[in-house]
Amino acid sequence: MFKSNLFFFLVIGLIIACQSNQKEEETESEETTSYPTTGSIESLNPALANLIAPDAKIEILAEGFDWAEGPLWLPEQQAVIFSDIPPNTIYKWKEGEGKSVYLKPSGYTGEIARGGEVGSNGLLLNAKGELVLCQHGDRRMAKMNAPLDASKPEYITLAGEYDGKRFNSPNDATYHSNGDLYFTDPPYGLEKNMDDPAKEIDFQGVYRLGTDGVVTLLTEELSRPNGIAFSPDEKTLYVANSDPNRAIWMAFDVNEDGTISNGRVFFDATSMVDNNGLPDGMKVDEKGNIFATGPGGVLIFNPEGEHLGTIHTGQATANCGFGDDGSTLYLTADMYLMRVRLKTRG
Numbered sequence: 001m002f003k004s005n006l007f008f009f010l011v012i013g014l015i016i017a018c019q020s021n022q023k024e025e026e027t028e029s030e031e032t033t034s035y036p037t038t039g040s041i042e043s044l045n046p047a048l049a050n051l052i053a054p055d056a057k058i059e060i061l062a063e064g065f066d067w068a069e070g071p072l073w074l075p076e077q078q079a080v081i082f083s084d085i086p087p088n089t090i091y092k093w094k095e096g097e098g099k100s101v102y103l104k105p106s107g108y109t110g111e112i113a114r115g116g117e118v119g120s121n122g123l124l125l126n127a128k129g130e131l132v133l134c135q136h137g138d139r140r141m142a143k144m145n146a147p148l149d150a151s152k153p154e155y156i157t158l159a160g161e162y163d164g165k166r167f168n169s170p171n172d173a174t175y176h177s178n179g180d181l182y183f184t185d186p187p188y189g190l191e192k193n194m195d196d197p198a199k200e201i202d203f204q205g206v207y208r209l210g211t212d213g214v215v216t217l218l219t220e221e222l223s224r225p226n227g228i229a230f231s232p233d234e235k236t237l238y239v240a241n242s243d244p245n246r247a248i249w250m251a252f253d254v255n256e257d258g259t260i261s262n263g264r265v266f267f268d269a270t271s272m273v274d275n276n277g278l279p280d281g282m283k284v285d286e287k288g289n290i291f292a293t294g295p296g297g298v299l300i301f302n303p304e305g306e307h308l309g310t311i312h313t314g315q316a317t318a319n320c321g322f323g324d325d326g327s328t329l330y331l332t333a334d335m336y337l338m339r340v341r342l343k344t345r346g
Helices: 002-032 046-050
Strands: 040-043 058-063 068-074 081-083 088-092 098-103 122-123 131-135 140-144 155-159 173-175 181-185 205-209 215-219 225-230 236-243 248-256 260-268 283-284 290-294 296-299 307-312 317-323 328-333 334-342
Touching: 046 307, 058 088, 068 122, 068 328, 068 334, 081 122, 081 328, 122 173, 131 155, 140 334, 155 181, 155 205, 155 290, 173 225, 181 225, 205 225, 215 260, 225 283, 236 283, 236 290, 248 290, 260 296, 283 317, 290 317, 296 317, 296 328
Parallel strands: 068 317
Antiparallel strands: 040 307, 058 334, 068 081, 081 088, 088 098, 122 131, 131 140, 140 155, 173 181, 181 205, 205 215, 225 236, 236 248, 248 260, 283 290, 290 296, 296 307, 317 328, 328 334
């Protein structure tokens, strides 16, 4: 009886020890899973420490793209998708799985081969959880006619022209809570840019697509309107201007009828312009701080327009988007997909 009991306790002890070792190995594996890091965090104001840690790591998750843009978090899939514009492709990246093709073609569905930046650019979800795309090549705002978990290159046009003329190449967009879609229309998707003979509108506009299907021109004062975002209370609309001669972010009051007024320069980065980017995509956190891609990486502003600091990626950085639980910032920077953990949420 004694030997039997002793054997029983020895077996139990071995099982517990094995389980403990397995858990330790799993924990160690999780802790040692890492990605290459790059860049640095530059603080210009102590308030930045409330938004991002000074030693936050900028991780490189995937690479090898031509010009990555428009990162968008898909909550149900726990994955981020993003445009690679020249090859007309949207990729998906998921922890533990890496990158894969999500959608192709993404921005140009024509049969005649053409050059330039033909793919999709900005990506967003509408209130129904459908994928909405800024399509450079097809020169329209469109939505994918398929579920997010069964993506296929079939699209429905949401808006393709203004005043009977085709858009240049919708670039970035944001939804108002009432369902209106606001978007920018620079010439970057046209094969010959400003000199393209197919260009039908002689200005670069910011537009609103109302829930009634009517397209309204909000402003034509910007030479290269690009990134666009609302403040949390939706009383202010921010628009980036990616012109090296006037590299600015504008702020506009949003009127009750959905139009905008009182345009003013929110921040002027013209003197900062170098080879590492122009004002481009942006996102706003829950407290109204703006994370805006521009010279050097991602510039972080408080709602008053004070530059708190910069996430230096070392690359021309096109766009950013909040993901995971809202406290991760995904970045598309030239040929890379990156991320950095925040202390704030989107």
